[in-house]
Amino acid sequence: MLDNKKKRFKYWIRQLHLWLGLISGLFVCFLGITGCILAFEREIENITQPYRFAKAEQRALMPPSSLKKIADKALPEKHAHSVGYQTGKAAQVVYFAESPSYYWIVFLNPYTGEVLKVKNMEDDFFRIVIMGHYYLWLPPHIGQPILATATLMFLCLLISGLMLWWPKNKAASKKRFSIKWNAKWKRVNYDLHNVLGFYMTWILIFIAVTGLVMGFQWFAKSVYWVSSGGAEMKQFEESYSDTTLINSSIGKKPAIDILWAKTLNGLPGFKGGIEVHVPENAKSAIEVAINPDTETYWKANYLYYDQYTLKEMEVQHSYGKLANASIADKIMRMNYDIHIGAIAGLPGKIMAFLASLVAASLPITGFIIWRGKKKK
Template sequence: MENKKKTTPKKQKPLLSRINAWLHLWLGISSGIILVFVALTGTLIVYCDELLDFSAGKALYVKEVKAQRLPVDSLLKNIHLAFPEREAPVILTSFKDPQRSVKFRMFSDEKGLSMVYADPYTGEILKDDGFANFFYITAHLHSSLLLHDPGIWIVDIATVIFLIELITGLVLWWPAKWTRSTREASFTIKWKARFKRLNYDLHNVPGFYSLLPALILTITGLLIAFEPLMDFTLKTLGGKESHEWEASLPGYQPGRTAADMNQTIATLFRQYPEAGAAQVYLYDIDSSGHYMMWIARRMGLKSVEGGHFKVIDRYSGQSLPIPRPHERAETIENTNWTLHMGVWKGQLGKFITFLAGLICTTLPVTGFIIWWGRKRKK
């Protein structure tokens, strides 16, 4: 009688493992295109500050440093005369370095976001740089796909899914038993392997190494996206925005002369010697008795590094006391933006964030290739 070879049935994985694998696969398949788009646009924004400075070129610096700066009101009038069709500047950035020009952030229907660089000593417009609008559009693609409210919800849901993908991916990555071979497979890429194995390694290994920064980017993104989540975080950490305090701030006083903003900024630079830039919010500056600003080591398009939040009395030029919970809320929100923009450790933080963004962009692609290869095999 011929002996029949017995085949041992393949041991089925535990139910929770199968559920985890199912979630990782189908949530990834359903949101992959959106996640690639969100990760790619976010990655493009990481080095926006350096690229904006490069685009500004010689306009970053003045031709000659003089003894006296023009009042900010005079600079604003010059800008209005030069660009009468545009909205008034919304943010002013001034630098401790006397050779640096003053930067104004402006919007217009025709040009979108632009950076206007002005000589603080002569009032000359050094450059009207529309390159900033590229990042303005990219940021809106990143947050809403330029689809307004529907796009915001699509991106927000995809971000929640990505958080689940990171957790389920870690569970899948974790070996059932740690041995020399599983350690090698989990932490190294076999560059000389066949395409199928190489693609698997490119999904598995960089996915693990980018896990922590990817979690930071995802969680901070969710805090930006979901206001109730941010409110809960602020409350938990002892922060609270005080609308009652804001209502009690000094109002506009017609006919009263405002203090020189340049002097106020210079005083703050002396108070915080480590600071290199000041950013003033100019919203409703002509009809308000106060203005808000940051004094910090570095200022970015959407980030403030090593900053102190200030509220200034427009007429005395003095810093107004800020309730501790409100000040903490501002600090927490800025810290969240700092982490999301990758400026938490200067250029090192930006590089890690950029690299993590590139890896996150590839994960849905390599994951899809793994699934497609297995599907074809079946």
């Protein structure tokens, strides 16, 4: 009786695994392939795009307002979003807006102001791949739910696949950990699906879960609730300057230059990245992002200042000072770095690449197994 129940349970798990795989297979394969392409995005860009670099010189860096003024001449009809500095890299003046939609970056030598490259990021190869990976090149409100739902199915496939993989006894377990390369092609395909699937499941679960955090708001809130012990996730809120002080004088220097200089003076010998956000309008606060580790994002400190008084403004959401972040806030901050493997450095990116490669292959090897059984 107990054996019958086990067989029935495994039968339904197998059916669930089959139909979820058939429904989501193409999307999972697509996400895996694009994930492989994006795994070493930064490394490939550094090799193929020399304009991203600027040799360090024994002179002062140009302030953000000066770099913005030069960049504005190249893009006169657009509003600068931020000015970024990074040790050994070109300064970047970013122009980004949602309506009308545009995304440009002007790369400049931070010591001389020489324009190294004016780039429309909508034509950038990796940007195009990212838009496919996130939205399937559809409007975000359509593409994101489709791919997030496929990712949720994939997470269920990983769990159900692990249950189907689990050996009945010690004798059976010997066949579950290695690929029998000298066997017939069908057996090799079966082993590729099962063995590689087993080894990479432990990495793919993290990739799938972090993908779902980005894809579904309800999933992100659930992860935050569990990791915080029942607290509600605080949504990001814009910080605003006191517009009643719009005529207040803060001196002759632009506010972004004062805050940039203040940040640099407070970080002697700093080797990371600093990004100063240009106020979008009269109400906007000035954001200064300080990242000590430019290989990841989660360690960054985000400081907000009133653009008229230059007083620092406290925020309640996750993206303020790292020192004020709770464990749940830090998990949310780490989400993207975990998703791409950067949280573990280059070895982590290699693991993410291999896991994405296996993820792309699983729908193919699984489909071949199913077709083989159907023909039989």
